[in-house]
Amino acid sequence: MSRPSLKRSRRRKDRPSPDTLMSPEGVPLTLRVAGIGVRLSAQIIDVVITFTAVVCVMILLGLLNLTTPQTLYAIGAMAFFLIRIPYYIVTELVWNGQTLGKRMLKIKVIGHDGRSLTTHAVVLRNLMKEAEVFLPGTLLFTLNAATPLLSLLSFGWIVMAFLIPLFSPHRQRLGDMLAGTHVIHLPVPVLLKDLVREAPAKTAAGGKFVFLAHQLDHYGAFELQTLEGILRVEERQMATATYNHHRKTMAEILEKIRRKIGYADPVRPADHPAFLKAFYAAQRAHLEQRQLFGDRRADKHHAVAGNKR
Amino acid sequence: MDQTVGTTGFGGAGFGSTGVLRSARFRAEREADWRTLEKLVTEAERKGLHRMEFAAARDLAACYRRATTSLAIAREISLDRALLDYLEALTARAYLCVYAPQERLGGLVRRFFTASAPQAMRRSWFFIVIGFLCMGLGALTGYLLYFENEAWYFVFMPAELAGGRTPEATTGYLRSVIYDTNPDQSGLGAFATFLFSHNTRIAIFVFGLGVFLCAPAIILTFYNGISLGAIMALHVDRGLGWDMGGWLSVHGVTELSAICIACGGGVQLGAAILFPGAFSRRAALQRAGRDAVKLALVAAVMLLVAALLEGFLRQLVQDMTTRYAIGWGVGALWLTWLLLAGRARA
Numbered sequence: 156m157s158r159p160s161l162k163r164s165r166r167r168k169d170r171p172s173p174d175t176l177m178s179p180e181g182v183p184l185t186l187r188v189a190g191i192g193v194r195l196s197a198q199i200i201d202v203v204i205t206f207t208a209v210v211c212v213m214i215l216l217g218l219l220n221l222t223t224p225q226t227l228y229a230i231g232a233m234a235f236f237l238i239r240i241p242y243y244i245v246t247e248l249v250w251n252g253q254t255l256g257k258r259m260l261k262i263k264v265i266g267h268d269g270r271s272l273t274t275h276a277v278v279l280r281n282l283m284k285e286a287e288v289f290l291p292g293t294l295l296f297t298l299n300a301a302t303p304l305l306s307l308l309s310f311g312w313i314v315m316a317f318l319i320p321l322f323s324p325h326r327q328r329l330g331d332m333l334a335g336t337h338v339i340h341l342p343v344p345v346l347l348k349d350l351v352r353e354a355p356a357k358t359a360a361g362g363k364f365v366f367l368a369h370q371l372d373h374y375g376a377f378e379l380q381t382l383e384g385i386l387r388v389e390e391r392q393m394a395t396a397t398y399n400h401h402r403k404t405m406a407e408i409l410e411k412i413r414r415k416i417g418y419a420d421p422v423r424p425a426d427h428p429a430f431l432k433a434f435y436a437a438q439r440a441h442l443e444q445r446q447l448f449g450d451r452r453a454d455k456h457h458a459v460a461g462n463k464r
Numbered sequence: 465m466d467q468t469v470g471t472t473g474f475g476g477a478g479f480g481s482t483g484v485l486r487s488a489r490f491r492a493e494r495e496a497d498w499r500t501l502e503k504l505v506t507e508a509e510r511k512g513l514h515r516m517e518f519a520a521a522r523d524l525a526a527c528y529r530r531a532t533t534s535l536a537i538a539r540e541i542s543l544d545r546a547l548l549d550y551l552e553a554l555t556a557r558a559y560l561c562v563y564a565p566q567e568r569l570g571g572l573v574r575r576f577f578t579a580s581a582p583q584a585m586r587r588s589w590f591f592i593v594i595g596f597l598c599m600g601l602g603a604l605t606g607y608l609l610y611f612e613n614e615a616w617y618f619v620f621m622p623a624e625l626a627g628g629r630t631p632e633a634t635t636g637y638l639r640s641v642i643y644d645t646n647p648d649q650s651g652l653g654a655f656a657t658f659l660f661s662h663n664t665r666i667a668i669f670v671f672g673l674g675v676f677l678c679a680p681a682i683i684l685t686f687y688n689g690i691s692l693g694a695i696m697a698l699h700v701d702r703g704l705g706w707d708m709g710g711w712l713s714v715h716g717v718t719e720l721s722a723i724c725i726a727c728g729g730g731v732q733l734g735a736a737i738l739f740p741g742a743f744s745r746r747a748a749l750q751r752a753g754r755d756a757v758k759l760a761l762v763a764a765v766m767l768l769v770a771a772l773l774e775g776f777l778r779q780l781v782q783d784m785t786t787r788y789a790i791g792w793g794v795g796a797l798w799l800t801w802l803l804l805a806g807r808a809r810a
Contacts, residue, residue, distance in 0.1 A: 176559075182532040184559050185552045251566040263560075271564045274572060279757045286672040332746060333753045342553035344502060346495070347546035351488050380545040387546070439543050440485050447486075447541060 173324040176269045186269075188326050189262040189338040191317070200256030205242050209235045232293070239289070243281040248274065252336075261343065267325070267335045276334035283330025287316040350386055351436045357429060364433040370416040371441040375452035379442060382408070382435050389428065405431060487542035494534055498554060501527035505558050513565040528558040576761070579806035584758035585725075586802070588732055592759070595727035598682050599720060602689020603696070610697035617698060620690045629695065635702045642704065642711040643782050663688075663719050664767050667726040671760050674730020675749075677738055681730035688723060710784040713791025714777060719770035721798065722763040729759035766798065 175183045212234050216222050222230055246254040252264035252272050264280070266272055291309035320326045325337040357363055385408065388401055405427050412434060413422070422430045442452055484492075504524040508516055516524070535551040542548060585592065609616040614631045621630075629638055666688050673680035699708035736752035737745055773794065781787055 176556075178532060178555075178559055179563070180529060180532045182536045182555070184532075184535075184556045186556050186560075248569055248572075251564075265560065265564055269559070269563060271567050273567060274569075275754060275757065278761070279753055282757060282760060286668070290668060290672075333750060335750055342556045344550050344553035344557060346498070346550040349488050349491055349544060349546070351485050351544075352492065376543050379543055383545050436485070439487075442543055443485065443487055443541060446543070 170324075178269075186265070186339040186342070188324075189340050190326060191320055193260050193262055193340075194326070194338055197254065197256035197260045197262060200259060201243070201254050204255055205235065205239045208238050208242075212238070240281065240285065243284065244278055247272070247277045247281065252277075257338075261341045262338055263341045264336050264338050267327075267331075267337055272336065276336050280330035280334040280336055283328075283333060287329055288313060291316075347387060347390070350383060350432065351439060364430055364437075366416070366418070366434060366437040368441070370418065371438050372458075373415050373455060374438060374442075375454040375457045376442060377454035379435065379438050382431065382438075386428075386431060386435060402427070487538070487544055487547070490534075490537065490541065491544070491547050494530075497527060497530055498534070498551070501531050501558055502554060505554070505561050508561040508565075509557075513561060514568065524558070525562055528555070528562050531555045531558060576758075577805070581758050581762050582802055582805040584755040585762060588728060588755045588759060591732040591735070592725055592728035594682075594731050595685060595724035596721075598685035598727055599689040599692070599724050602686040603693035604689075605686075606690035606693025607697045607700075608693075609690070610694045610701070617694050620687075620694045629698065631698060631701075635704065638699060638702055638704055639707070642707050663723060663770075667723045667763055667767060670723060671726040671730045671756075671763065674727070674732070674734045674756075675737065676734065678731045678734030681727050681734060685723060685727040692720070707784055710787035710791075711778070714781065714787050715770040715774035715791070717791045717795035718766050718773065718798065721795065722766035722770060725759050725766070726763040729756040729763070732756045732759070769794070 171177075171183070174185055174187050176186050178184050209231065213222070213227075213231055216230065216234075243254060247264060250258065253262075257263060264272060264277075266276065291312045294309040295306060295313070316328060320328045320331075323332070325331070327337050331337055385405065393401070402424075406424065409422060409427055409430060412418070412431075445452060500523070504520060504527060507520065508524055513521060513524075531551065532555050535555050538544075538547055538551055606616075606620055609620075617631055629641060666684060670681040670684045673684065696705070696708060696712075699705055732752050733749060733756050736748040740748035743751065773790070777790065778787075781790060
């Protein structure tokens, strides 16, 4: 928890990305920090859920004749207060850092050091949420023009509470900082099929595309993976118009590649996907091999960058 | 034209005998293992790690370690975006299952009341004493100022809090407020109203604002003490001192103590920022927060009890002595709990 103050003087660019977390195995893992927008959305879902619960309780109390018009507001405020605070704490405890809203949007609270969420952290970050947003928020609602100073103060307080995460690399609000937590996107593992494991791409006539080594020296990993994205579009279902548009994009890409690498033979439209797949396989094989020899090519500017060095 | 893609003039070292890319073979060989891990992770997330079978939990840890190795290798040898994304997501998720599982929740509430809360209170006795001092000195100030000049009363006492109990009110009116047999609110409504009355707000603010270098917490508590002293002085002046004391005791002992404890928590946070000692300010704040939060929770529970006493009991009990007995009896219970609970058995 304690951080040597010397570390603070490290320059900004030396710091690891906020998205990476060093596992005990020594392999840096990626846990993407959740932004303000998605967290606010989850919060709104939670407020709607708790508010619905309050309305139900109020209707029940009304049916039991326990409320009068004079006390309606006070009881309502109390019910909201008494439902809201336990709701956040209990859900985050039971689902290990996820309220219902967070579950829906697939975000999760984790310990800042990557360890388990302690009860203390959950309680603290949710109590601070009251102090940061809800209390000044209700104050803002109940105050009127007669007390401009207090209204301004609570408004300024809320603005500050929302600004603090913007300046923190882990998008931590005050409660997160105190509790030592931050919120991440829960990664969803989906394994798409390997494009090069499919049958080797052939032309309609049964021939194969052959690329020479110098033809594969133009591009880097970025272009390769962009091409991979384009090829994977074919795996999806799509409308005819979209498909035609996709074929047009492919044709343009193919022309660009052909010109760049100096591939002389013309490619018939029916062979476009096969050509691109074959090029992808050859290019990936080439780049992966270069990488094994210590020559990482990030993008097509690798030659220029290499010369500069 | 009948060559394989691999023999394109650079030896084909990336290909095995099957003519498949090294990275593709790497993936094919391990894919089943990753799928197993995926299943185990889903199970662990659904059931919780401590409810999984031994074999499954053991496999989860082993598969996770193999997957991190795969990830490290894949980052070096593969340019397959699909594979890299999948492994990143899978290992991250498995990491959370293995290293950040859910903490056990059994006995959480019981542990809080029987051990951690009273222990935290005893650890931070100094700050709680500061809280009580702020309130006490404030009350003394208000009391003395009232006797110096009655006009001070209007300075300290917000009109809506006084509820007509001003130096201009008749003694009869003051007595009627204290022994009010027919209040306009009772039961749940009164409970709610009292809970969200002035004092709860004060308690929340003295705790929350303590972070700002203690000053707001101390000033607010002191100010609250002043109004308390002033209203006491008003009643003492009219010869109603003991009656007012009884009226206030029923809930006040608990409620005002809650404010003092909340103030103690706030001051503790502020002190961590002012005097962080050997830690960075953030680390000091995090350390202080461990006890301060427990003080805040205790204060919240006490405020709830105070609202119960105020909403249901105060109007039922009209006898002064009984009021004193109830108020201070409950106070003694709090003190006993604070002093005796959670001590290790000798």
